[in-house]
Amino acid sequence: MITTKDVSFKARDLGGLEIQGRLFFPENFDESQKHPAIVVNxxxxxxxxxxxxxIYATKLAQRGWLALAYDSPYQGRSEGEPHNSEIPYARTIGVMAAIDFLDTLSYVDPERIGAMGICGGGGYTLNAAKFDKRIKAVAGICPADVGTIYRETFGQNDQALIKxxxxxxxxxxxxxxxxxxKYIPALPASQEEREKAGINDIDIKQAIDYYLTPRGHDEFAPNQYVYSSVSMMINFDPAILAEKLATQPLEIIVGDVPGAFGSYRFGYEYYDKAAADDKELVVLPGVSHYDLYDQPEATDTAVAKLNDFFGNRL
Structure with missing residues (x-):
């Protein structure tokens, strides 16, 4: 039986904002020993x-890993105003702050820290690994390039984007x-609203089913962004300098069902560009972006891959 412990720590590069997180301990964890640890974004x-x-921190702990999941700055129960801003710099700093915290724990081996993220968290984690070499191995689960997504969403052409x-x-x-x-919804409020808007993309459809139903809804994750923060996402590109800086062992796991959030496309693009000699791209047939959030077959397969990947590098 795994155990958990709620923790808090500071993001020193963001003026000391307090971050809320949870440690997931494997069964029979021995605090007198040094252990590898995985940050989950x-x-x-x-x-x-x-x-x-x-899903991911829990399943990793069940396989024997110490894992740290946390709410990113400006989101969930972590500090940061205006709340529900999506700020790529702050999301990247969140990864680094989590590692800062792990570095203070006597039972964590600082030379065996890995990091992973899901969807946009995957893109932010890949971004952090380019310059924070405390991350000894990095993984993205259906990693999304939020910059490209929002450039395409808010500008059909360059003129529209500038407007x-x-x-x-x-x-x-x-x-x-x-x-x-000013807040804007991240998703249509219902499948009916999506249909009225003429949106038929599988990622949007499944996102509504995940985030806005009991399947995945959480009170600390409202369906909204601070509108002005979208400009910072538009300016973001996690693949910049990956051909020079993305040197750590790399694992990318995507499904082969393409959708609006582009993880299938971005997974290939980042894998091709990354400088790492030790890298793997796993494409799961018949699996969609949101299957990799919580569907048992897809997530069990992904966690088995992560277990092998981190196990051989940490």
């Missing part, structure tokens, strides 16, 4: 009560002058 608009903690950025800039000015924070 949640998707966008998510928290650690969902796939990162409930969107100008509107976000005006909104930020209004908020600086005292206007209320």
């Amino acid at each position: 949640h998707p966008t608009t998510s928290d650690f009560n969902q796939t990162s903690g409930k 969107s950025l100008e509107d976000m800039a005006k909104q930020r000015t209004a908020e600086a002058q005292g206007e209320p924070i």
Whole structure:
């Protein structure tokens, strides 16, 4: 039987914002010994009560790993205002802050720390690994490039994209002058609303089924973004300099069912670009992006791959 412990730690590069997390301990864990540890980073608009903690950190602990899942800065129960901002820099710093915390624990071997993330959390974790070489092995589960996703969402062409950025800039000015924070939904509020909008993409359909139903809904992960923070996602590219800096052992796991969140496409692109000599791209047939969030067959297969990957490198 695994055990858990709720923890908090500071993100020193973000002015000391307090981060809420949970350690997942394997059965018969011996605190007198040094152990490897894995940081688990949640998707966008998510928290650690969902796939990162409930599925991946739990399943890794069941296989003997010490795992740390946490709520990213500005999200979940972690500090950061305006809350529910999606800030790539802060999401990347969250990975580093989690490692800072692990470095303070007497039972963690600092030379055997790995990191992984799901969806957008995968992209942010790959980004962190490029320059934080305390990460000795890194993995992405259906990793998403949120920059490309939001560039395509908010701009059918360059002119439209710039217009969107100008509107976000005006909104930020209004908020600086005292206007209320503007939030936008991350997803249509229901399948009916999605259908009325003419959206038929499988990732959007399955995201609604995951995030907005009892299957995956959590009170600390509302279906919204701070509108002006989207501009920072538009400017983000986790693959920049990967051909020079992405040197650690790399594992990418995707399903072969393509959708709007682009993990199938991004998985191939990042794998091809990464400088690592030790890298593997696993493509699961008939598996969608959200199958890799919580569906038993897909997640069991992914965790088995992660267990082998981290086991051979940490």
